Amino acid sequence: MSKQNILITVDNIVFSIVDQQLQVLLIKRLIEPFKDMRALPGWFVLENENLEKAAHRELEEETSVKNIYLEQLYTFSEVNRDPRGRVISCAYMALVARENIIINPGSDAAETQFFAVNKLPKLAFDHKKVIEYALQRLKWKMEYTNIAQYILPRKFTLSELQKVYETILNQAIDVRNFRKKIEKLWLVKETGEKEIGVQYRPAKLYEFSTRKLEIVDVL
Amino acid sequence: MSKQNILITVDNIVFSIVDQQLQVLLIKRLIEPFKDMRALPGWFVLENENLEKAAHRELEEETSVKNIYLEQLYTFSEVNRDPRGRVISCAYMALVARENIIINPGSDAAETQFFAVNKLPKLAFDHKKVIEYALQRLKWKMEYTNIAQYILPRKFTLSELQKVYETILNQAIDVRNFRKKIEKLWLVKETGEKEIGVQYRPAKLYEFSTRKLEIVDVL
DNA sequence: CTAATAGTGTCTCTGAGACACTATCTA
């Protein structure tokens, strides 16, 4: 067996829609390097866990979360990406509905919070690049899968669904055509319920017809 | 800095079209574990190289190759995937035109050769799963990018191009509609040359209009 | 001429996009 001196970490890119904007979860680093700077939550992989488990564990240290979507994104391996030594990082992209995630107040990293992706602070390591990569993947998946379900509450209106697409893809969509497409694809089904407490015509509430990730050409 | 005892390797999935079939390059393992079994070519990552460089280096040990396409696929990290200990493997998918690759006779692994993807021998480690994953990615990329150029010679006929699509996607395509689409997309351009030495109407030779990977909705 | 493959003309029908319209709620 060859001898190596390479460490491996996972980093999580947690996306959610907050205040009608696409946001990403960042921690504030408590130690060097990049002390006090913002960074993606991440930690070293343990010997008895696979990468996905490591990503989950890390997430649960920072937050209380349910019904989260997690997928491996890319492994970043530039030789000098970490000033402490050779560290390879496997990035995982997570999607969660804002109400399904609670940021742990006593977590290891202070001031963990969501930041709008188009107003990011200066980031540690190569994390800016990592987030950009994740954004690309997210957009792609929004167009070609039913991944939107993981960022929405279980019941939602078609207007909310459309807004998610418009926010993430950053483009306006015609109401009529959007609804035609969604209906055609059997993407969602009616719950029989309606919005309550709004001061205009209440919209029907829908849910996704399947809870599994599927390939569908949405837009 | 935390202490870890995890090793990292790269494995290459090299696809090419041989005898009108999609094939993948396999080595025969010379040492335990899985001695004498077929496996994907791969090796440990060095401390002063990133993963992509490691994949390239490994490939150049087994073969002489020019104009190869290489992309990171996925990092496989199951705890028990290697009986020798904890080994995480980053898989890279490579595409090459058969005439652009020469298998080095004196390479580290004996009997390196191409195997048809639908007639694979028993494979070491989790390499069967890895190849299946790569196949999925390849099919996806064939539909949505101009990646086909990397598996074809520089000059080719439209029939050859179509055959590549039919082989990899495993479906028949209408000649007329295929050509209409290819033309519409400006995917290829005429070279002015024609096939020679065939005993029927010689086809025009084309080349790809760009040598870069681009997103195009081919099929 | 025949055999073989290269390459084209054209019809149909679906669906994307544009846009004006109607419906239903609260206050």
Next chain:
DNA sequence: TAGATAGTGTCTCAGAGACACTATTAG
């Protein structure tokens, strides 16, 4: 009633798919 958002009808045009056709080479 007005104000707000939910939700629908319908025209146009591009393009996917089906399929029958013509063209060009060797021998």
